[in-house]
Amino acid sequence: MIRHLTQLVLLMTLFYSCSQPSDSHNLVTKEINTNWNYRQVDGELSGKATVPGTIHTDLLKEGKIEDPFYRTNEKEQQWIDKEDWEYSCTFNLSDEEISKENLILDFKGLDTYADVYVNDQLLLQADNMFREWEVDIREIAKTGENQLRIYFHSPIQKGLELLEKQGYGFPANNDQSENGELGDKKVSVFTRKAGYHYGWDWGPRFVTSGLWRPVYLKAWDSARIKDTYIQQNNISEAKAELIAAITVDASATLSGKLIVLDKESGKQLAQKSVEITSGNNNIEIPFSIVQPKLWWSSGLGEAHLYTFQTQLVVDNKIISNTEISTGLRELKVIREKDAEGESFVFQLNGVKVFAKGANYIPNDNFLPRVTHEQYEKVVADAVNSNMNMLRVWGGGIYENNEFYDLCDKNGIMIWQDFMFACSMYPGQPEFLANIKQEAIDNVVRLRNHPSIALWCGNNEINTAWSYGTNGGWGWKQQYTDDQVETLQQTYVSIFHEILPNVVQDYTVNDFYWPSSPQAGYDVEQHAGYESTSGDMHYWGVWHGLHRFEDFEKYRARFMSEYGFQSFPDFETVQTYTLPEDYDIESEVMAAHQRSGIGNLRIREYMSWYFNIPSNFEDELYMGQVLQAYGMRMGMEAHRRAMPFCMGTLFWQINDCWPVASWSSTDYYHKWKAMQYATKRAYEKTILSAYINDGAINIYGISDELKDLNGELKLQVLKFDGTLLDEKIITASVLKNTSTKLFESKDMLAGWDASELVLNMQLLSADTLITENLFYFVLPKDLKLASPSFKHQFIEKDGKNYIEIESDQVARYVYLNVPGQNEFFADNYFDLLPNQKRSIEVTDFDPQISSNIEIKHLQMIK
Ligand code: BMA
Numbered sequence: 001m002i003r004h005l006t007q008l009v010l011l012m013t014l015f016y017s018c019s020q021p022s023d024s025h026n027l028v029t030k031e032i033n034t035n036w037n038y039r040q041v042d043g044e045l046s047g048k049a050t051v052p053g054t055i056h057t058d059l060l061k062e063g064k065i066e067d068p069f070y071r072t073n074e075k076e077q078q079w080i081d082k083e084d085w086e087y088s089c090t091f092n093l094s095d096e097e098i099s100k101e102n103l104i105l106d107f108k109g110l111d112t113y114a115d116v117y118v119n120d121q122l123l124l125q126a127d128n129m130f131r132e133w134e135v136d137i138r139e140i141a142k143t144g145e146n147q148l149r150i151y152f153h154s155p156i157q158k159g160l161e162l163l164e165k166q167g168y169g170f171p172a173n174n175d176q177s178e179n180g181e182l183g184d185k186k187v188s189v190f191t192r193k194a195g196y197h198y199g200w201d202w203g204p205r206f207v208t209s210g211l212w213r214p215v216y217l218k219a220w221d222s223a224r225i226k227d228t229y230i231q232q233n234n235i236s237e238a239k240a241e242l243i244a245a246i247t248v249d250a251s252a253t254l255s256g257k258l259i260v261l262d263k264e265s266g267k268q269l270a271q272k273s274v275e276i277t278s279g280n281n282n283i284e285i286p287f288s289i290v291q292p293k294l295w296w297s298s299g300l301g302e303a304h305l306y307t308f309q310t311q312l313v314v315d316n317k318i319i320s321n322t323e324i325s326t327g328l329r330e331l332k333v334i335r336e337k338d339a340e341g342e343s344f345v346f347q348l349n350g351v352k353v354f355a356k357g358a359n360y361i362p363n364d365n366f367l368p369r370v371t372h373e374q375y376e377k378v379v380a381d382a383v384n385s386n387m388n389m390l391r392v393w394g395g396g397i398y399e400n401n402e403f404y405d406l407c408d409k410n411g412i413m414i415w416q417d418f419m420f421a422c423s424m425y426p427g428q429p430e431f432l433a434n435i436k437q438e439a440i441d442n443v444v445r446l447r448n449h450p451s452i453a454l455w456c457g458n459n460e461i462n463t464a465w466s467y468g469t470n471g472g473w474g475w476k477q478q479y480t481d482d483q484v485e486t487l488q489q490t491y492v493s494i495f496h497e498i499l500p501n502v503v504q505d506y507t508v509n510d511f512y513w514p515s516s517p518q519a520g521y522d523v524e525q526h527a528g529y530e531s532t533s534g535d536m537h538y539w540g541v542w543h544g545l546h547r548f549e550d551f552e553k554y555r556a557r558f559m560s561e562y563g564f565q566s567f568p569d570f571e572t573v574q575t576y577t578l579p580e581d582y583d584i585e586s587e588v589m590a591a592h593q594r595s596g597i598g599n600l601r602i603r604e605y606m607s608w609y610f611n612i613p614s615n616f617e618d619e620l621y622m623g624q625v626l627q628a629y630g631m632r633m634g635m636e637a638h639r640r641a642m643p644f645c646m647g648t649l650f651w652q653i654n655d656c657w658p659v660a661s662w663s664s665t666d667y668y669h670k671w672k673a674m675q676y677a678t679k680r681a682y683e684k685t686i687l688s689a690y691i692n693d694g695a696i697n698i699y700g701i702s703d704e705l706k707d708l709n710g711e712l713k714l715q716v717l718k719f720d721g722t723l724l725d726e727k728i729i730t731a732s733v734l735k736n737t738s739t740k741l742f743e744s745k746d747m748l749a750g751w752d753a754s755e756l757v758l759n760m761q762l763l764s765a766d767t768l769i770t771e772n773l774f775y776f777v778l779p780k781d782l783k784l785a786s787p788s789f790k791h792q793f794i795e796k797d798g799k800n801y802i803e804i805e806s807d808q809v810a811r812y813v814y815l816n817v818p819g820q821n822e823f824f825a826d827n828y829f830d831l832l833p834n835q836k837r838s839i840e841v842t843d844f845d846p847q848i849s850s851n852i853e854i855k856h857l858q859m860i861k
Helices: 002-019 055-061 155-166 372-384 401-410 429-446 461-465 481-506 548-552 570-574 587-591 598-609 616-640 673-681
Strands: 028-031 037-040 046-048 085-093 102-107 113-118 121-127 133-136 144-152 198-200 203-205 215-220 223-235 239-250 254-262 268-276 279-290 306-314 317-326 331-334 345-348 351-353 355-360 389-392 413-417 452-459 512-516 559-561 647-650 685-692 695-702 708-718 723-733 737-744 756-764 767-775 789-796 799-806 810-816 829-831 837-842 853-855
Touching: 046 055, 102 113, 102 121, 113 133, 121 133, 215 223, 223 306, 223 317, 239 254, 239 268, 239 306, 254 279, 268 279, 317 401, 331 452, 355 372, 355 413, 372 401, 389 647, 401 413, 429 481, 452 461, 452 481, 461 481, 461 512, 481 512, 548 616, 548 685, 570 616, 598 616, 616 647, 616 673, 616 685, 616 695, 616 810, 685 756, 685 767, 695 708, 695 723, 695 756, 708 737, 723 737, 723 756, 799 810, 799 829
Parallel strands: 355 389, 355 647, 389 413, 413 452, 452 512, 559 647
Antiparallel strands: 028 215, 037 046, 037 085, 085 144, 102 133, 102 215, 113 121, 113 144, 198 203, 223 239, 239 279, 254 268, 254 306, 306 317, 331 345, 345 351, 685 695, 695 737, 708 723, 708 756, 756 767, 789 799, 799 837, 810 829, 810 853
């Protein structure tokens, strides 16, 4: 029997390998990225260009402008976006390439009004940075040298023409037209280009031009697989029912077969004979995988990816193939009526997931210079601080594929906005058609990514316009009734027709949400701070001058934005300042603080909770401590509100230049105090306390899928470590929710609250699961003594650590090595007396022991 089986396997292998089609390498692809030059159309400037790139970075590289981010250089560089620029290069075509039936140039991204000429013939007039353009050059191209020339019209001049044609402007609060020397002429809305290029309340104004994504030359015969979409129709642990929806683009009729393979096992999953006709052919091939490995978000399980290969085989030759990596999962947004309103919760493979994360903006004003390492860093920062979701916000870009690949691989779910934010838009048919094509291009490009959890129409426009009422941000007051009607109609067309239709037509089961925030799907369902359905942007803290304690009151079903600013640390500040600028109110510091109320707010809140230091460096430190303190209260309040609230995404994880902003990591991806606070607040299981009506309430919050039965240990300590009281209570922390474990009005038994800290520990079978500290009074009212520290660096198993201890409670202990890159796995932490802490140090340099600085709250005057 065994012998027979072996023979059979052998025979099958033989048959399989005999019938294996050979790869005919039909498609030739090459990137056109060398020998580029730029030229100022009405001026003298010209030189070598980098593609992908921008005019600003080309001018910088050639020394024709200074570093745009340094001091107030931005001001002097506003002329660049008023100019037309021409980019050109030559590329060679071989006899083989020229003899192919199909020859195209594939522009992955042109920023933005770009007239494309090949051998002096105009082939394309692009007008949307977010679209991909393919141009047929078959008739124009020749063997040997060919010329490619791209004329970029000034986006500002184009915008001004469009504004004039329109006759009236549109609201665009963040468009810094004044800084762009355009007075109140806000032209950003007329151009399909990243909104933040025109400035934002955390970003400078650099309206770029250039080839911001690569250009490819592609040549092939007869047919190519243009696109493969792995449709996930029914996914369970038992079975994944899938369809490979394949688009074949053919220049002639042909007979062949399409094959779908699993790359890892080499196993053929499906095959279909096909009769291809000239043009686009859409072919669906159903297949299934029994007991698939599912894709899970970070914290819940492995983010397993399958790689599916598709092959178009004609005459036993593979003439075209594709490779798609995707994760198999069922991901839904559950909106169900309940006693309090309507839920808003992501459900992954049947598990309701509390979303922990942040909003994400582009990593640079000059997009093409963002490196793969930087993308890796942001996603790693998210994972390492226990996040499972990022929101790609609508004033930036539909990110590069590599960003989503990293999110797929690391289990970071993506809330994906379409690129519309805080503005109203023109509604001419050609503008709407452009938007529709932009949506199709990006939905088709991104739909195989398992990380995409939701598509959202826009950022805050529903709230700002406040459809049908006079509320919102007061935008309507400047318009006649007819204009209001027109603007509203355009809003409905884009966000309630065009975009949801594209999501519906081009994806299977993807969820679309018209605007963030909204209380419901309908256009009239505006979100307010009292909403008990939909998502919420809670800006009472910061804009509304609410106290941090108010995070407890405004408990959203899904908190998709809230935030508080801080300055970057001193070393980052030094990258854009001179010593004479070291004052929060100096011209240079003010140029790197784009929120009009920014410094005022920071200082006001600082005076409520901490002290305002007199020294510049200390103020930077204190600003970060303040942000971490307040935002941690927010994160914990949202998690305590589980399962009513099922998500918290703070504003914002990153920066696009060095600036004071709401970010938790700065432009150089350095962790601010808040990122460390996030890591703690987003741990799988936490203890969290707050005072309500004079009573301390302690909660156990868990993202685990199993209940935990353990003990809650509560120690009331004096700052020198004296133990005043200890309680050990049995505690059941229920799975995937928040459980109140303890409440008491007389915990302090007459002691002075300003001299005490509560050490809370959750233990299970004597193992410490999690711990947290709680102080009974505001930080500024604590009677902290001056601690002395002992520290040493040790090496263990090839890793470096700092061991540190203190003789008194020390708050917000900040370890820093000026001018060096050490990363401390924990920082801005509190130390209890005589509790040795061991913290891993990466990028360790032995020199650091002599240079290390230790800062803490008590030493700041
Ligand atoms: C949010 C965002 C951004 C802005 C931030 C801070 O509403 O959507 O528009 O940068 O507030 O004001």
